[in-house]
Amino acid sequence: MSKEWPLWEIFIRGQHGLSHRHVGSLHAPDAETAIMNARDVYTRRNEGVSIWVVEARHITATAPGDKGPIFEPSESKIYRHPTFYDIPEDVGHM
Amino acid sequence: MADAKFEALLRLGDNALILGHRVSEWCGHAPVLEEDIALANTALDLLGQTNLWLEYAGEVEGKGRSADDLAFLRDAWDFRNVLLVELPNGDFGQTIMRQYLFDQFNLLNLRALTESKDTRIAEIAEKAAKEAAYHVERSRGTVVGLGDGTQESHARMQEALNLLYPYALELFITDEVDDEMAEAGVFPDPKSLEDAYLVAVAATLQEATLDLPEAHFGHRGSGKDGRMHTEHLGHILTQMQWLQRAYPGQTW
Amino acid sequence: MYAQMVKSTGKGVKTLDEMEPEERAFQEKVDADIRIEPRDWMPEGYRKTLIRQIGQHAHSEIVGQLPEGNWITRAPTLERKMILLAKVQDEAGHGLYLYCAAETLGVSRDEMTEMLLSGKMKYSSIFNYPTLTWADIGAVGWLVDGAAIMNQVPLQRTSYGPYSRAMVRICKEESFHQRQGYDIMMKMAQGSEAQKRMAQDALNRFWYPSLMMFGPSDANSVHSEQSMAWKIKINSNDELRQKFVDQTVPQAEYLGLTVPDDTLAWNEDKGGYDFAEPDWDEFFDVLKGAGPVNHDRLEARRKAWDDGAWVREGLLAHAEKKRSAKVAAE
Ligand SMILES: [Fe+2]
Ligand SMILES: [Fe+2]
Ligand SMILES: [Fe+2]
Numbered sequence: 001m002s003k004e005w006p007l008w009e010i011f012i013r014g015q016h017g018l019s020h021r022h023v024g025s026l027h028a029p030d031a032e033t034a035i036m037n038a039r040d041v042y043t044r045r046n047e048g049v050s051i052w053v054v055e056a057r058h059i060t061a062t063a064p065g066d067k068g069p070i071f072e073p074s075e076s077k078i079y080r081h082p083t084f085y086d087i088p089e090d091v092g093h094m
Numbered sequence: 095m096a097d098a099k100f101e102a103l104l105r106l107g108d109n110a111l112i113l114g115h116r117v118s119e120w121c122g123h124a125p126v127l128e129e130d131i132a133l134a135n136t137a138l139d140l141l142g143q144t145n146l147w148l149e150y151a152g153e154v155e156g157k158g159r160s161a162d163d164l165a166f167l168r169d170a171w172d173f174r175n176v177l178l179v180e181l182p183n184g185d186f187g188q189t190i191m192r193q194y195l196f197d198q199f200n201l202l203n204l205r206a207l208t209e210s211k212d213t214r215i216a217e218i219a220e221k222a223a224k225e226a227a228y229h230v231e232r233s234r235g236t237v238v239g240l241g242d243g244t245q246e247s248h249a250r251m252q253e254a255l256n257l258l259y260p261y262a263l264e265l266f267i268t269d270e271v272d273d274e275m276a277e278a279g280v281f282p283d284p285k286s287l288e289d290a291y292l293v294a295v296a297a298t299l300q301e302a303t304l305d306l307p308e309a310h311f312g313h314r315g316s317g318k319d320g321r322m323h324t325e326h327l328g329h330i331l332t333q334m335q336w337l338q339r340a341y342p343g344q345t346w
Numbered sequence: 347m348y349a350q351m352v353k354s355t356g357k358g359v360k361t362l363d364e365m366e367p368e369e370r371a372f373q374e375k376v377d378a379d380i381r382i383e384p385r386d387w388m389p390e391g392y393r394k395t396l397i398r399q400i401g402q403h404a405h406s407e408i409v410g411q412l413p414e415g416n417w418i419t420r421a422p423t424l425e426r427k428m429i430l431l432a433k434v435q436d437e438a439g440h441g442l443y444l445y446c447a448a449e450t451l452g453v454s455r456d457e458m459t460e461m462l463l464s465g466k467m468k469y470s471s472i473f474n475y476p477t478l479t480w481a482d483i484g485a486v487g488w489l490v491d492g493a494a495i496m497n498q499v500p501l502q503r504t505s506y507g508p509y510s511r512a513m514v515r516i517c518k519e520e521s522f523h524q525r526q527g528y529d530i531m532m533k534m535a536q537g538s539e540a541q542k543r544m545a546q547d548a549l550n551r552f553w554y555p556s557l558m559m560f561g562p563s564d565a566n567s568v569h570s571e572q573s574m575a576w577k578i579k580i581n582s583n584d585e586l587r588q589k590f591v592d593q594t595v596p597q598a599e600y601l602g603l604t605v606p607d608d609t610l611a612w613n614e615d616k617g618g619y620d621f622a623e624p625d626w627d628e629f630f631d632v633l634k635g636a637g638p639v640n641h642d643r644l645e646a647r648r649k650a651w652d653d654g655a656w657v658r659e660g661l662l663a664h665a666e667k668k669r670s671a672k673v674a675a676e
Contacts, residue, residue, distance in 0.1 A: 121418055346533055
């Protein structure tokens with residue numbers, strides 16, 4: 001088996017002046033690619049404006065947050081949001 | 095003027111549509127998950143751009159055709175995309191090389207279009223140029239990484255470049271439509287983008303340790319006016335248009 | 347579900363008094379809804395079961411890209427094409443989040459991938475069914491994502507922190523998946539005769555495989571009992587299946603479609619529908635590899651993995667060259 005790409009921890013700052021928060025991890029060969037991957041993986045719904053990446057093995061102690069990331073409504077990909085679909089009330093909860 | 099503008103808008107829309115289609119074929123099949131997701135983002139951006147360009151093309155034409163009508167109900171000879179974007183994906187290297195060669199052009203073109211005298215075009219270009227800037231960053235980085243990577247990845251990237259580079263030159267062919275649009279200040283003259291393109295590509299290839307092949311686009315007809323296409327386009331359309339053709343006039 | 351038939355220790359559930367102090371402290375935390383984090387002490391069985399379960403779930407998301415991906419290039423409008431692509435891309439993201447969660451338990455994504463490709467790890471039986479018509483894309487979103495959501499919402503409260511956080515993220519993203527599927531079904535059910543037939547046909551083919559997603563009855567399973575004690579399984583398979591049927595039947599009625607079950611009837615006493623069990627022999631056959639497209643699915647994943655090897659190696663080699671050049675310059 002060939003060598004696996006290192007694991008990176010991803011921190012993203014939402015748009016309202018919040019601090020960076022841990023949103024998850026991903027694999028990338030280097031830091032530059034990790035940032036691009038983070039953009040593609042973790043900001044598909046416009047969740048952030050600033051990204052930090054840290055190679056996981058450089059983190060000494062971690063206590064990831066427990067509330068999950070903040071989701072800002074996406075401006076151009078509205079179809080990702082459930083309210084885009086008009087489901088009649090008779091159908092019930094979906 | 096309206097005719098030329100319609101034609102020029104089709105070129106933008108069709109390039110984005112056909113390339114978006116090709117890139118979307120990777121969904122679920124990429125070399126690594128992160129890349130799968132990234133390619134889907136690129137395809138989504140291109141399809142979004144398609145929608146905007148073709149919608150406007152339909153309005154300019156004034157025959158009531160929607161973006162969907164233009165995408166799903168024209169046959170191959172009415173498509174105005176360059177041959178580069180309809181070529182098969184090949185291996186991942188070929189896909190990424192094609193992407194870079196297109197992205198680099200697309201970015202320059204869109205940036206120039208933000209200055210268009212047609213405000214609608216300028217607005218669309220403004221949004222699309224932001225996406226294209228990221229596409230270039232990504233495809234450029236991958237071309238550099240794979241070109242410089244291992245012996246195998248280097249060889250594959252050089253092969254992809256040799257195959258694709260002649261096709262890229264079609265992007266700078268000019269015809270009466272280009273002349274008319276450039277004169278009116280609506281679209282840039284493709285020739286005016288060529289120097290900046292060649293400089294950028296040369297820098298990328300140098301970093302990627304790849305050699306620029308001696309090449310020119312030798313075909314007399316171009317996809318830009320529909321006088322030339324590869325045989326691949328017809329097969330793309332048989333897939334893409336299948337439902338609209340088999341069940342005409344339905345709502346989906 | 348996406349993780350069907352996950353085996354735990356195979357032993358009965360211990361009482362607190364039977365546990366060593368470490369395990370007792372662990373179980374008390376779980377009982378008190380305190381999350382277990384990667385560095386916390388955990389029983390080996392808990393760790394191993396979680397790897398199997400999360401891994402299976404991750405594999406299901408990835409293999410699950412294929413049946414829907416099958417229609418991206420044929421979607422009937424530009425908007426449908428974008429919606430479907432965004433949806434299938436989300437599933438890749440879900441796989442990624444889940445692999446990362448499993449990785450915190452000491453297994454690598456590459457190891458899990460190799461186990462999938464060698465058949466040592468499974469994925470959900472549902473993805474071994476083909477998508478034949480455009481209505482199938484509606485049915486998959488409506489029924490398959492609908493069933494998945496039913497299982498995933500409670501899993502947000504699962505005891506393992508990274509798993510729970512992945513589920514929170516996934517559930518937020520899932521919310522549009524089922525709706526886009528139902529939206530397709532509505533258009534089809536209100537459309538031409540051919541579209542209506544297509545919609546009914548899709549429901550006919552996907553109804554029982556969707557019911558199978560919850561797995562066979564686990565009322566007497568020691569594995570389920572242990573998993574529930576560990577809170578990595580929240581509801582029984584039958585409970586979720588009943589909930590799914592109760593929710594879905596009125597939705598089918600609204601569409602004017604017929605659920606392919608003659609025995610389906612409202613049961614006033616239990617406040618739910620009576621319904622026919624799927625063919626469990628078929629389920630086990632499909633799980634073992636005898637489904638119509640099992641081979642295609644694994645082959646597609648194997649091809650992506652094998653053909654992608656030079657790309658993964660090439661980019662890593664470049665990164666390493668850059669790193670050593672930087673070190674040399676310093
Ligand atoms: Fe799913
Ligand atoms: Fe999912
Ligand atoms: Fe989903």
